[in-house]
Amino acid sequence: MAKRDYYDVLGVAKGASADEIKKGYRTKAKELHPDRNADNPEAESKFKEANEAYEVLKDADKKAAYDRYGHAAFEGGMGGGRPGGGFGGGGGQGDFGSAFSDVFDDLFGDFMGGQRGGGGRRAARGSDLRYNLRVSLEDAYAGLQKTINVPTSVACNVCNGTGAESGAEPTTCPTCSGMGKVRAQQGFFTVERTCPTCSGMGQIIKNPCSACQGAGRIEKDRALSVNIPAGVETGTRIRLAGEGEAGMRGGPTGDLYIFIEVAEHKLFERDGNNLYCRVPVSMGTAALGGSIEVPTIDGGRGRVQIPAGSQSGRQMRLRSKGMPALRGGGPGDMFIELAVETPVNLTTRQKDLLREFEDLSEENNPESSSFFSSVKSFWDSMKG
Numbered sequence: 001m002a003k004r005d006y007y008d009v010l011g012v013a014k015g016a017s018a019d020e021i022k023k024g025y026r027t028k029a030k031e032l033h034p035d036r037n038a039d040n041p042e043a044e045s046k047f048k049e050a051n052e053a054y055e056v057l058k059d060a061d062k063k064a065a066y067d068r069y070g071h072a073a074f075e076g077g078m079g080g081g082r083p084g085g086g087f088g089g090g091g092g093q094g095d096f097g098s099a100f101s102d103v104f105d106d107l108f109g110d111f112m113g114g115q116r117g118g119g120g121r122r123a124a125r126g127s128d129l130r131y132n133l134r135v136s137l138e139d140a141y142a143g144l145q146k147t148i149n150v151p152t153s154v155a156c157n158v159c160n161g162t163g164a165e166s167g168a169e170p171t172t173c174p175t176c177s178g179m180g181k182v183r184a185q186q187g188f189f190t191v192e193r194t195c196p197t198c199s200g201m202g203q204i205i206k207n208p209c210s211a212c213q214g215a216g217r218i219e220k221d222r223a224l225s226v227n228i229p230a231g232v233e234t235g236t237r238i239r240l241a242g243e244g245e246a247g248m249r250g251g252p253t254g255d256l257y258i259f260i261e262v263a264e265h266k267l268f269e270r271d272g273n274n275l276y277c278r279v280p281v282s283m284g285t286a287a288l289g290g291s292i293e294v295p296t297i298d299g300g301r302g303r304v305q306i307p308a309g310s311q312s313g314r315q316m317r318l319r320s321k322g323m324p325a326l327r328g329g330g331p332g333d334m335f336i337e338l339a340v341e342t343p344v345n346l347t348t349r350q351k352d353l354l355r356e357f358e359d360l361s362e363e364n365n366p367e368s369s370s371f372f373s374s375v376k377s378f379w380d381s382m383k384g
Contacts, residue, residue: 003071006053014067018058025054033189124201126153126217126245126254133258135228137265141297141323143230150224150256153217153245159209161246163216170203178202201248217246226258231326233270236260268297273323273332278339279304286310286340294336296321304336311367312340 010024028050037043065073155161172178176195180202194200208214244254269276289308322332
């Protein structure tokens with residue numbers, strides 16, 4: 001029976017990239033694996049077919065030959081990358097362990113230590129740490145230098161991070177021969193697991209340090225001085241390289257990430273680099289106009305002129321009185337939003353004056369007059 005096109009076997013288009021080919025093979029390997037298809041006698045042959053296709057298409061030279069000559073490139077007489085004809089040898093069956101190893105490492109490489117070949121995780125990198133820091137809006141405006149206490153793991157000073165007593169050197173793990181991984185063959189499916197003897201380190205310690213029990217690190221609180229730049233906002237992330245958790249047995253230290261949260265303010269509301277301040281004004285000031293004094297985030301004062309006849313919600317801008325830009329550029333602006341306040345707890349005299357004013361102000365409320373005129377027209381149209 002004629003062989004199927006390798007691209008069709010993997011379900012990818014001709015000219016597919018290496019990543020697309022690997023993704024296609026990974027999908028087929030999961031779909032057709034015999035362990036998942038015990039009731040399907042054709043699954044094993046199709047699985048081998050997918051393996052054969054991937055063995056050719058994953059290799060740039062073999063793929064080029066296949067694209068030019070098709071299956072004939074591997075049937076002898078075409079020459080290629082090896083003596084004896086063809087790129088793949090052996091009729092193109094390929095090596096399952098080699099092909100599936102790529103996908104296995106792609107799927108599980110990080111979990112197993114992220115390394116292939118010589119040596120396991122002899123010196124594992126320490127974990128990154130997260131620290132949540134809450135600052136006031138004033139501190140976010142001005143920036144500050146702050147000392148924080150971070151509970152973390154630091155290198156053991158008794159064994160200098162090696163994990164071994166009296167400076168003794170760790171020895172190669174006899175189970176995995178220093179690989180940090182062991183392989184088990186199940187039929188033609190090869191499974192790699194973390195070595196149970198050395199926990200993936202590739203080394204064992206016969207005389208562990210009494211202070212750290214062989215880990216090479218101990219728990220300790222550290223005081224760090226952190227520079228918080230002006231203009232930070234909630235969600236800003238500051239990275240301190242090498243200030244995270246110490247690595248196992250002398251491994252490199254992780255990083256510390258500080259996440260900023262800016263607390264809400266009683267007077268100001270922030271939107272990006274702009275600030276908003278809601279200022280109540282009396283009904284008389286809004287009607288007659290006047291001048292008011294408002295606070296600014298730097299602790300200063302600003303004077304704002306209120307035009308006569310101002311309504312609630314009117315905004316006025318104080319340029320460059322907002323927050324500084326974190327990554328360059330000019331500062332934001334501050335917006336004053338007026339809230340016209342209706343007087344309460346009126347005296348009898350005040351009520352009489354307001355009634356008199358109301359009788360005289362029929363022509364002084366254009367918005368109200370326009371609204372009720374529209375309402376009257378609406379009701380009249382409904383009657384019609």
